[in-house]
Amino acid sequence: MSVEVLDESGTGADVAELARLSRFVLDRMRLHPQTELCLRLVDEDTIGQLNERWMDTRGPTDVLAFPMDELTPGSLTDVLHGADDGDDDGDEPPEAEAYLGDLALCPAVAARQAGEHGHSTADETDLLTVHGILHLLGYDHAEPDGHREMFALQERLLTEWRDVRADRGDAPGTDRIDGSPSP
Secondary structure: OEEEEEEOOOOOOOHHHHHHHHHHHHHHOOOOOOOEEEEEEOOHHHHHHHHHHHHOOOOOOOEEEEEOOOOOHHHOHHHHHOOOOOOOOOOOOOOOOOEEEEEEEOHHHHHHHHHHHOOOHHHHHHHHHHHHHHHHOOOOOOOHHHHHHHHHHHHHHHHHHHHHHHHHOOOOOOOOOOOOOOO
16 A cells, blocks of 8 residues: 655654554555555645635635545445456455545644544544545545444544554554654
8 A cells, every 4th residue: 555644734743653544444445555545734724725625615624535536435346346357255355456535634623623522633633534534435424324334434443443553562642653652
């Protein structure tokens, strides 16, 4: 999985960890190993301009997804599972590669929301990253059924991610990949 994370926000976010999380989600969603996406961490002015231009909404938001193609969860067959080769053993890796699109995420908004939700900024940023990737994959929460499906999947992915981090020794509140606090 090719994930580019650009920190244009000036917050010093852990771009390596966000890239790992993004690759984890793409892998769990069974996307082709050549699948690509770009995550841009931006400041409030930039996300506000993007929000106004593309969503006709004034002011900053937390995350915006710019899918390359108009995907819906039911249309992901080729991207998720590869072209149908007639072999239904499920052991073959996906064959279709794709550029999913771009995410714009604002760490400053994430930090405010984290305080409101009673968890860390890193946890909020993880949640928004997963949420944005699901939007790139065609999930939406405008209707009740879609909301339930998307948020259940989001929570499952975040729980699995936390388990993987715990197995690696990366407990929340640590700053290093090896799990030790920064000096």
